[in-house]
Amino acid sequence: MLKKIIVIILISFFLYPNLVYSSDSQDQSDGCAAPTGGDSLFDVAKFPMYQVFAPMMNHLTKIRLLFSSVNTPTITLTIKDMGGNSLGQTSAIVSSGWVDFTFASAVSLTSSLSYQIQLTREPTANATWNFCQPAGYGGGYAVTGGVIIPDKDYNFQTYGYGQQPAPSSQLPAAIEPPANLKAEDVVDDTGGKIKLTWIKSSTSGIDGYRIYRRSNDDPSRLGESAEAETDFTKIADVGTKFLDYEDTNLENGMLYIYVVRAIKDTSESVNSNEARARPENNLAPATPSNLHLVSKSKDFIEVAWDKVDDEKLDKYVIRWGESPIDVLTEKELSKDLTTFRAENLKSNTRYYFRLASRSKDQETSGFSDFISEMTDKGKQGISWVWILSIIVAILAGFGIYLYFAYQKKIWPFKAKNQKPEIRMTNQTRNQNDDDIRELPGKKGRW
Secondary structure (H helix, E strand, O other): OOOHHHHHHHHHHHOOOHHHHOOOEEEEOOOOOOOOOOOOOOOOHHHOOEEEEEOEEEEEEEEEEEEOOOOOOOOEEEEEEOOOOOEEEEEEEEEOEEEEEEEEEEEEEOOOOOOEEEEEOEEEEEOEEEEEOOOOOOOEEEEEOOOOEOEEEEEEEEEEEEEEOOOOOOOOOOOOOOEEEEEEEEEEEEEOEEEEEOOOOOOOOOOOOEEEEEEOOOHHOOOOOHHHHHEEEEEEEEEOOOOOOEOOOOOOOOOEEEEEEEEOOOOEEOOOOOOEEEEOOOOOOOOOOOEEEEOOOOEEEEEEOOOOOOOOEEEEEEEEEEEOOOEEEEEEEEEOOOOEEEOOOOOOOOOEEEEEOOOOOOOOOOOOEEEEEEEEOOOOOOOOOHHHHHHHHHHHHHHHHHHHHHHHOOOOOOOOOOOOOOOEEEEEEEEEEEEEEEOOOOOOOO
């Protein structure tokens, strides 16, 4: 019997080698003994913010991250491949120190590839992800604000199990992406254009480059977070001799994000670093900034902004409406103003506002980011419909009462009391005469 048990154990050992590593053990670490700084998850300019790492194990069960935190927000951690596809997600309540993000089921990875640790937060979260710079981890790098920082790593530790077999020598070599992608507004024009440049891929024999772009599909959420942006969409393919591209027909003031991939046959490299830019009308005054709410009521919203210090400024242009897509109202304002009140608005309704600058030559800057605000609820009162309904109900009830009152001869149809009619007969007269009494002290009839 003992021999059978030993044989079964040995067979299980050889057939299922991953079981040997089923207990969690540390896989990767950033190799940094103490953090040298931190990036706030509340700072939109830091996004996209993530850590790239290369796992040594093929099953990831837990990730530990080091935070400095003022409150205790819920943070969501997502493991993504370098193409941006989500492979696993979990959440944890964050406080200062190391925080465990444990996956409900192990995330399967490949040790020959790199992956991203990305975070998203609650709107009110105030947490800082600590980092080391210079870093001690050699298997990846940090990305902050869409920029690769090779000597920086966010503090992390990964845990998992299962050894990964060595990649087959017959697999094609990886295609290296282009490097140092930059996006810039085209100068000295009326806007609508962004110029991209990059350094060529180090892989020989590629067929060219594929350019992807994304932007914010809901202008009212522009600048909130990376989650508010649309997915990347291919916009162009260029040959290997091209290391730049000009994107046109864009909306001035809108934020656009780009990545470029090297292509070879039917394969593509992973994404390059992300590059961001806003096209601007460079012949127009500067775009107004700090558009914000001042006051509101049930029928007005007042906004204000910082004065534009630009000699080309002739007036401001403000737009507002109930939709960020179809802004119905536009008005020109004096360049001396820094506040505006939109009046005669609907109560309990959300309105969106944007602001731009305009020159004497009618050159208009890009519009500012949207702000939105709800008007207050109006005072609730009884409408004329309700008043008329109540009157009709009262009259109907009174009519029903009158009908039954008439049938029952009750008020107001009850008969009045009448005195009985007295008829005098001869017999009655004689009887009355006999009943006449004599007065005291008098004789005879009275």
